[in-house]
Amino acid sequence: MTTRILTVDDSASMRALLNHALTGHGFDVAQAEDGEVALEWLAMNEVDVVITDINMPRLDGFGLIERLRQGSRHRDRPILVLTTESSEEKKARARQAGATGWIIKPFDPEKLVAAVRRVAH
């Protein structure tokens, strides 16, 4: 079955890049432009992996993760954060926030796909 991915990023170019890379590798991709939109979408749809940016207006990435982890439907959903920081400190923060893993921006499509496969059940 095709792995379904929701990407959450407020940057249109980043969304286009993610879409390009993921659909090119056979994933089923849905996109949201901030945490709020993502929550609305997730309330109505099923997904296998969520990839989210951190810095976004309205509801940021950590806020989104927090809300998903608090709820019941997506509590165990793998969530990858897109981050420009690769430091252990940032990774620890992401992990603490409830992220399953991270993708360091700028990302290489192969690594993006590898990261998704690493968490997609």
Added chain:
Amino acid sequence: MTPEDIQAIFFVECEEAQSAAEAGLAACRAGTQDADTIHAVFRAIHSIKGGAGAFGFAALQTFAHGFETLLSEVREGNAPLNPPLVDLLLRALDKLADHVTAAREGAASPQDSALLMELEAAARYDAAGRFDAPVAKPKAKKATPKAAAPSPTDSARDDSALDALLAELSAPSPAPGDQPREQGWQIWLRPLAGAMRNGGEPLLLLRELSELGAVCLQCDTSAVPGLDDLDPDQAYLGWTFVVPKSVSEASVREIFDFAGDDCPITIGEGDTKWADMPYRPAALSPPPPPPAAEAPGEAPQIDTVPAKTPAAPPVGQSIRIDLLKLDKLIDTVGELVIAQAMLAQRLHNDGVAANEEFNMLEGLTRDIQDSAMSIRAQPIGSVFSRVPRILRELAASTGKHVTLKTSGEATELDKTVIERLGEPLTHLIRNAVDHGIEKPDERLARGKSADGTLTLSAEHRSGHILIRIADDGAGIDHTRVLAKAVEKGIVAADAALTKEEIESLIFAPGFSTAASITNVSGRGVGMDVVRQNVKELGGRITIDSTLGKGTTFTLTLPLTLAISDGMIVKVGDQTLVVPLAHVVESLRPAPADVQGMGVESMMLNVRGRFIPVVSVAHAVGALGAVERPEQGVLIVVETESAGQAALLVDNIWDQRQFVIKSLDTHYRSVEGVAGATILGDGRVALILNVDTLVARAAGPRLTLEPIGLEAA
């Protein structure tokens, strides 16, 4: 979608981000920023940096990174947002724009090293500059950008493959174990309880390890408890894998990067024993707490962007518009209103007035007009808020202490009206304190409190704004005012004036009753200027005074200067507009209500009060108009100089909004005429200047000389 398309999206995004940052920094400079402003600027720069990295614009990325680092310090409150800093940020934004342009056009990147150093210095200085304890945090944070710095500054600059860079960054300690082993090498790993938290699945990591060619040598099951004690969310197994020599340690570590401390791994040549990696479920990794309990406390603090505002409105709630553009819009809307009225007229003439779609259009037109007006509307509170200071100054100079009461501060009216209201209002307030409110000993002698009271109020009333300035002072002494006016030669000594006429004398040029001329008021230039100002705003001012009790000035102002409400009346062969601001009531008089006075004058009895009847036909020289009041309609109007009067017209045709076109600019100023407007049928109608019309017709020096309207 081609990569070029995606890149084009990025540049559009850059423009948006730049203007968002520009707006945010402009707010910072104006001092109108709020908590979200700097977040928005940060996000904008951050997004440019992210995209620049993704598209390989290394120089842009490097600069954005330096910019962002400083913004991050500002955002966290480590760098005080003072004018020099805002200045630096604005300069950085300009440089960033140069970078974006260079990236888009494939040109050489602008020189930025000096500015980058300045940005870095600002971030460091401010971080270190202030407190003792909290400095540790920003200082520790300084290490982070440093660690990340190779990405933009060094490696990426020579345009090399980002992959190599990524691999390097992802490997925490790439040095020793990186060399492939001769015989393959071993890895011991033991996922801990936390490895299954947050949607993690160690099995997937092991699968990936296998895909690299690693083979499981041994699985340690010693920690697996009895079935009754087994927690499916816990990990109990330890694993030993042999990894082919061709596989680098870095790539293996990368797989387990996500699990971090939740899946300790040891790499070696076979010396390591399980004893070195004891099973420690409780000590190091407590069972996963319920996510709900953990998340609220910790998660939102990870990033400084507040996460707990799910329903927060989007940023950028206001925009700046050139006032000229706005006025153009309002003018056009005014024309739209007229066009709509013309269409209504045409449809009515063709007998299709009760058309549903047309009613909808009418409603929408009105909505658009209201919206356009509301753009210019501002609360009057901005004017009221200046009053306490005026009162303080007056208290200092006159010794009269005044308590201020205000109401209706939220009442909105046109920006221009607000701006031009300040001066007359200040005059009236000074006048009220200087002339109206008595000195404390006088007040006490009259049984009043020592401190005077000034009441300012604003309210909407039927399309107008009423502003009242009321004092509880001495009130207007009619005898004194009249005596003064006679003395100054403003009125004849034997003139018999009504209360309103006497009160309106204080607006006459050159009139002043103050016993002594003070700095504050009393030079007699104030009140006539006040009336002029109010008139220019299309409003009027009336006085209501009770001797010994106080005086109330009431300003009736239009909501907007562009569009007014008016009654369209027929007077013989003329169609005229009476501004609704003046209209008190209209009536069809019974013959008994009107009484003749002399040859030409008539008085209307309005509930026991007699007011003069003014024949509009006489005033404007209209032909074929009704002669007797009982044949026509009387419109009772309020004027500032002559009190009330009743305008005799043939009939009232309609009441509608009109856009005032100045006669001065299109023809010339005509006494008794305020301007012209275009009626629904496309004809031009003159707007009556009720004040001058009544003053001319009903005043003591009444001369019924037609004011020639041949031009109309």
